[in-house]
Amino acid sequence: xxxxxxxxxxxxxxDGTETVEVEQxxxxxxxxxxxxxxxxxxxxxxxxxxxxxxxxxAYTVAAADAGKDIRCTNAAAIALNLDIEATSGITAGxxxxxxxxxxxxxxxxALAGVDLRAPNGAATTQQDDPRGLxxxxxxxxxxx
Numbered sequence: 001x002x003x004x005x006x007x008x009x010x011x012x013x014x015d016g017t018e019t020v021e022v023e024q025x026x027x028x029x030x031x032x033x034x035x036x037x038x039x040x041x042x043x044x045x046x047x048x049x050x051x052x053x054x055x056x057x058a059y060t061v062a063a064a065d066a067g068k069d070i071r072c073t074n075a076a077a078i079a080l081n082l083d084i085e086a087t088s089g090i091t092a093g094x095x096x097x098x099x100x101x102x103x104x105x106x107x108x109x110a111l112a113g114v115d116l117r118a119p120n121g122a123a124t125t126q127q128d129d130p131r132g133l134x135x136x137x138x139x140x141x142x143x144x
Contacts, residue, residue: 060111096133
């Protein structure tokens with residue numbers, strides 16, 4: 001039986017096990033919500049796209065970090081560099097997390113030409129402290 005979005009089981013949709021029938025141009029296929037998210041290039045519903053472990057004292061956020069947690073584990077302070085769109089290739093709507101996995105605080109740092117908005121601070125305060133990053137477009141980043 002074909003289901004519309006309103007007929008999906010919310011619990012099954014969130015854990016990725018709900019199956020839906022998709023029809024486009026007369027071709028029908030059965031798939032899961034996770035499959036749809038993967039084909040759209042997005043992280044599965046309610047899940048990180050992965051973890052990017054960084055051990056150095058500086059790292060520049062890349063397009064491949066979309067939906068991931070950039071976990072920084074150095075004992076010294078870490079600069080998480082945010083670059084302009086023309087250099088990074090990151091476009092509006094990009095988001096990721098960064099977290100302090102070691103003793104060193106992680107600070108979101110604006111490179112030349114970047115407008116960084118961090119009303120609640122741009123740095124982690126203790127081990128396991130996560131922060132969100134969102135690229136708004138127009139070389140504007142926001143720490144969440």
